[in-house]
Amino acid sequence: MSNVFDDIPFFDEEPEQRRASEPAAPPAAGGLGIAARAMAARDQNRAAPDYLSGLNPEQREAVETVDGPVLVLAGAGTGKTRVLTTRIAHILATGRAFPSQILAVTFTNKAAREMKERIGVLVGGAVEGMPWLGTFHSIGVKLLRRHAELAGLRSDFTILDTDDVIRLIKQLIQAEGLDDKRWPARQFAGMIDNWKNKGLTPKDIPEGDARAFANGKGRELYRAYQDRLKTLNACDFGDLLLHPIAIFRDHPDILKEYHAKFRYILVDEYQDTNTAQYMWLRLLAQRPKGVPQNVCCVGDDDQSIYGWRGAEVDNILRFEKDFLGARVIKLERNYRSTEHILGAAGHLIAHNEGRLGKTLFTDRSDPDDEKVQVHAAWDSEEEARAVGEEIERLQRGDADGKKHALNDMAILVRASFQMREFEDRFVTLGLNYRVVGGPRFYERLEIRDAMAYFRLVCQPADDLAFERIVNTPKRGLGDTTVRTLHDYARARDVPMLAAASEIIETDELKPKARKALFDVIQSFRNWQERLEKTPHIELAEQILEESGYTDMWKNDKSAEAPGRLENLKELIRSMEAFESMRGFLEHVSLVMDAEQNEDLDAVSIMTLHSAKGLEFDTVFLPGWEEGLFPHQRALDEGGRSGLEEERRLAYVGITRAKRRCHIWFVSNRRIHGLWQSTMPSRFLDELPAHHVDVAASESNYGGYGGRGGYGQSRFDKADPFANTYSTPGWKRAQANQTNATRDNWGTRSGHAVERIGYGENGPRGRTIEGELVAKSVAETPSQFTLGDRVFHIKFGNGNIAAIEGNKLTIDFDKAGQKRVLEGFVERV
């Protein structure tokens, strides 16, 4: 392997120097590089390198099958990240490539960071030497900075975030003379995003799409948007992928250089790739016949939950066709969860069609392991209360004698509005919680303002930044002045800051505005001069001081003002980690998250989507009701595939749990301000009885059980007939319970034994027995008949209009037609 690298063009500064002074192959030992350290690690034990020990056979195969295409189907909790990082370490240790010759792509910055850290641990020391490990977007930026001119940009282009994009589009819509209320900029931004996810440029978009917006001007508007970006020397997120794709396509010589450069390619979360990312990857990974395609994609089709934003599960299903001779390795040994949790999750996901079909298993089996618990509550308030109680019980340790940390518990919801009820409850309880994934640091008003100042100093052509802060703080440069300036700039095709310098020489503006504008220009000239001389942190402070921005908040007497000032300080502090203001800006445009406080012991509350990749000892999954989960809109707009994605989301939720998983559903939930009667989720029906307990004791089926004061719901207080009322559904349900199958809403299921191992039913094996509860139609006839007059606590009196098993459709006198479980009504 002596001279194989000689012909490889290097683009990295570091290897470039090395090539000039040293042999091309990675240094054997003693060097400072990551490869050298890895090789040293290998040499210590030639037979079985350290880093390979402790891998199971499949993991080891995935690590050691380094040449040729490999698809690793890694189920939840099967050591996916470990495989990826070890594989990289292996490539380095065996001297197959320099760190800079490995392209490793992730979806989130967090994943990239984690991977870097873990490779560092394996190889010893920090991983400065992996310049091409990052997100699709951060690698896209890197590529684009090098070849910007081929995309009609300068290499110092700015990256716009969604907020900038929307403001820009709004301007364009108005410029077209269109009504921006009828054609919301936000919506069009979404459309552009979707097009770009599919790799479509203005000429490629379907005629129907083009017509659907702005009186048929969709395509022109998209084109105008791209033109505007070019004049602004700016990019949106989609362009970070699309521009490189276009460059690779139009310049085969450049693509060839990268082919030579990237000897090994790895992709994480492959099931989440969209069409544009797929195109990008294929361009880089596919080689002429006979040339090895060393590409390794890792993913899990069962965890594909981003179809709605353009991810194509097909990409993973199609891998073997795209890369002929691909080795497919399944990782099914789970190191995370109990067999009950895996059993429940596996049985649920088996209801999906078109899977690649994995079955997670574990050796660990402990008779003390808790089954997955299904709980019922009357309404969402009681749900929050009961979850809070369970959390406190675990915390105190009365459940199993062990005290559990709040950090090991999480509540995973389908939609963020569900969080509020939990937050309210936890505030009253004084229970620490943390909301993960909410509004982010860099999206805050004051941070965005400050960033706009910095952006404009570094990039004088950034008109969006200019418009944002030209009158913040107030300088008497109102709408009219800005519009005049805007038109002036557009007419001459120059950036607004430059136009401002010109316009103050004319008499187009009123003297007052002219003076104010002059001061702004002077300030920016000043700061720009200091950019190279002054340390960026000092400069940042000076900018915020001299512009009057910090004063603006100091003089603000509102409650948030102190917090905003604190955030600005935090912003300055976070700049310390960067060597220049430009470096910082680049980081922020790509990494919108800020670290959470890990020291505090707190329950995590987050959406199921943001829980992917995480794990907790105890997981609470509230809101398993038809319409919410699966979500009605997913059903309406996505049909069967929409339902399957919801089911995958449920699967993701359950598999986050290591030891305990509590699922909840309620009978009444407030949706859009109105109380709605809700049906238990169909996913509950799809859980295997064998691994699930229906917990009756604590909550008394939403307060209906009436055993002791504990479960008293406000229903009991509100209704004088509560006691008599508490009988029908619940008592019948209890009477119908069989030993193995506890059946919660009065439907007799009858399947006592699970006959088919979870996951063994092939793609078409839809008949799955041993479910928790039989399907909607009950085997026992309803005690009600059509036309019966009934009473419901929330909806009052009504007549039965239809009966399906235990589900009644009732025309209520006041509340209109609703579907409710028969257990919740009483004949009058």
Added chain:
DNA sequence: GTGTCATACGTTTTT
């Protein structure tokens, strides 16, 4: 330019 009223809307989200 700021504050107040009216109206619309109401999954999931990274980069």
Added chain:
DNA sequence: CGTATGACAC
């Protein structure tokens, strides 16, 4: 029902 955004008046 609650929030977020926009229009309009002061």
